Amino acid sequence: MTTHTPASVRVRAPGKINVFLEVGDVQDDGYHELATAFQAVSLYEEMTATPADDISLEVSSRGPVDIDGVPTDDRNLAIRAARLLAQTAGVDRGAHLLIRKAVPVAGGMGGGSADAAAALVACDALWGLGMPMSELSRMAARLGADVPFALMGGTAVGTGRGDELSPALARGRFDWVLVPNDVGMSTPVVYGELDAHRERHAVDIGPAPRVPAVDPDVLHALRQGDAKMLAATLRNDLQAAALHLRPDLARVLERGESSGALAGLVSGSGPTLAFLATDEASAIDLQVTLSAAGLVALHVHGPVPGARVV
Ligand SMILES: C[C@@](CO)(OP(=O)(O)O)[C@H](O)COP(=O)(O)OP(=O)(O)OC[C@H]1O[C@@H](n2ccc(N)nc2=O)[C@H](O)[C@@H]1O
Numbered sequence: 602m603t604t605h606t607p608a609s610v611r612v613r614a615p616g617k618i619n620v621f622l623e624v625g626d627v628q629d630d631g632y633h634e635l636a637t638a639f640q641a642v643s644l645y646e647e648m649t650a651t652p653a654d655d656i657s658l659e660v661s662s663r664g665p666v667d668i669d670g671v672p673t674d675d676r677n678l679a680i681r682a683a684r685l686l687a688q689t690a691g692v693d694r695g696a697h698l699l700i701r702k703a704v705p706v707a708g709g710m711g712g713g714s715a716d717a718a719a720a721l722v723a724c725d726a727l728w729g730l731g732m733p734m735s736e737l738s739r740m741a742a743r744l745g746a747d748v749p750f751a752l753m754g755g756t757a758v759g760t761g762r763g764d765e766l767s768p769a770l771a772r773g774r775f776d777w778v779l780v781p782n783d784v785g786m787s788t789p790v791v792y793g794e795l796d797a798h799r800e801r802h803a804v805d806i807g808p809a810p811r812v813p814a815v816d817p818d819v820l821h822a823l824r825q826g827d828a829k830m831l832a833a834t835l836r837n838d839l840q841a842a843a844l845h846l847r848p849d850l851a852r853v854l855e856r857g858e859s860s861g862a863l864a865g866l867v868s869g870s871g872p873t874l875a876f877l878a879t880d881e882a883s884a885i886d887l888q889v890t891l892s893a894a895g896l897v898a899l900h901v902h903g904p905v906p907g908a909r910v911v
């Protein structure tokens with residue numbers, strides 16, 4: 602039997618916002634137990650995969666994304682994803698991956714995770730493997746805590762390391778304005794700062810939540826499609842740590858909140874800030890106001906699907 606090899610496969614994978622993130626204690630493996638509500642948003646990484654003898658990668662930028670910090674060797678999550686898929690499926694095939702990045706690098710929006718999810722979907726199609734989603738998801742979790750969500754997309758609750766997913770109902774759409782920052786932040790450093798902060802203030806703030814859980818009010822607001830209700834429940838346990846490391850972000854957060862946003866928060870481990878707007882028109886107003894103040898401001902919406910062939 603001959604396998605038909607497409608000339609190329611194009612995949613799109615979304616960045617994410619954590620609309621809720623409760624962080625528990627650090628475990629023996631260095632990971633924190635957490636409970637998060639993810640929403641995939643309409644800021645997409647694009648990947649084109651073409652047949653090749655080896656697995657190789659090229660990274661370019663869509664829009665204002667600075668790709669200087671992105672490795673193109675085996676440290677890149679997309680390369681690792683392609684290799685893991687080839688190894689798991691037992692195929693001796695190659696692919697040239699071209700990533701066009703729109704998600705800020707080290708921005709707290711899961712851009713590298715989106716690239717890994719895109720690579721799994723693209724190579725699965727290019728190599729004609731037809732792997733079940735459950736199998737791709739297992740591989741995704743081995744690549745990074747956020748990769749399974751980039752594959753699934755939509756709105757979902759993540760527990761464990763953030764990789765144990767269950768879909769969450771979300772009605773309608775939520776409009777967000779993102780303010781990226783030129784200087785990225787390291788995820789492990791931000792988690793480390795949270796641990797240090799908790800240790801310093803153990804007496805005042807008490808222990809980390811034993812079993813982190815998503816606030817039911819968040820899930821209710823998502824189900825209702827009610828932006829005002831969601832704004833009142835946004836929470837990110839990494840925010841204080843990120844702001845401690847980067848006090849400059851607090852001013853931008855205040856700026857957005859006083860310019861018409863319902864609420865703002867640090868996305869994941871930062872430094873991207875996400876502002877929730879009442880509706881599309883308010884988001885456009887907010888984007889214009891923040892742009893006029895000299896900030897880069899991007900209007901996106903969620904939820905959107907996970908990594909898909911387009
Ligand atoms: C903070 C979050 C929120 O969604 O996103 P980002 O800000 O990175 O986008 C995630 O927890 C990041 O997930 P991800 O970036 O996939 O993490 P990984 O590559 O698996 O892990 C990088 C490092 O982050 C820390 N880490 C990650 C997840 C977790 N539950 N506990 C942790 O302590 C560990 O130090 C780990 O070595």
Ligand SMILES: Nc1ncnc2c1ncn2[C@@H]1O[C@H](COP(=O)(O)OP(=O)(O)O)[C@@H](O)[C@H]1O
Nearest residue numbers: 676677678706707708709710711712713714716
């Ligand atoms: N495909 C990729 N795109 C971006 N960064 C990557 C990729 N693969 C590995 N990395 C490394 O992972 C780090 C964090 O990646 P990224 O996913 O952009 O941010 P975050 O974890 O904050 O969401 C980068 O600084 C880079 O060194």
